[in-house]
Amino acid sequence: MAEPQKVHVGKVLPPRIVSPIDGFAALTQIVDAVQDCVKVHTVERTKQAHLAAYExxxxxxxxxxxxxxxxxxxxxxxxxxxxxxxxxxxxxxxxDKGDSQVAQAVLNGIVDVARTSPLANLGDLGQIRAALDDPDHVWEF
Incomplete structure (x- = not known):
């Protein structure tokens, strides 16, 4: 079952008279808040533009x-x-010639080439990763 509504009893206060100084102070607060909001919006928009350019x-x-x-x-x-x-x-x-010494030498060459990776000539991949992570690194092509 729903509870019965409670009745609040109290006094009604007379309207407060706002002085011109209080009204001007309230207006000043509103103007200041709007100016702060505009400044923050401008700063954030500038940051977004910098991020977009960086991207x-x-x-x-x-x-x-x-x-x-x-x-x-x-x-x-x-x-x-x-x-x-x-x-x-x-x-x-x-x-075809039956030259086992040449065949052995050529086979050693094949194995040597197969052991090397094209990436081995690039250097330390850790340094490449560090360069990619460094926003100040200058890449030359």
Whole structure:
């Protein structure tokens, strides 16, 4: 069951008379609050513009680095493909001639090339990660 509504008993106060000074103080507070709000809005909008510009620059840097890395991989793997092709051709020729010393040397070359990674020539990947994390790092392409 619903509880019965309580009746509040009290006195009605007479209206407060606001002096012109109190009215002006209230107006001043409103003006100050609006000015502060406008300042904060302007500062935040400026921060957003800086972030948007930073984002544009960083995305462009990432895309440029990506392009360089893709080009590097294309060249490195094309070179490796060519090296492997030539080494296997020489291995076939050595096997056809029955030259076991040349076949062994060529096979060692194939294994040496297979052991190396195109990334090994890039250097320490930890340094690359640190450079990516450093907003002041200057990339040269």
């Amino acid at each position: 544009t620059v960083e995305v462009a840097r990432i895309k440029a680095a990506e392009s360089v890395l893709k080009n590097y991989f294309e060249q490195a793997f094309a070179e490796r493909r060519s090296n492997f092709g030539e080494l296997f051709d020489r291995l076939d020729a050595a096997l």
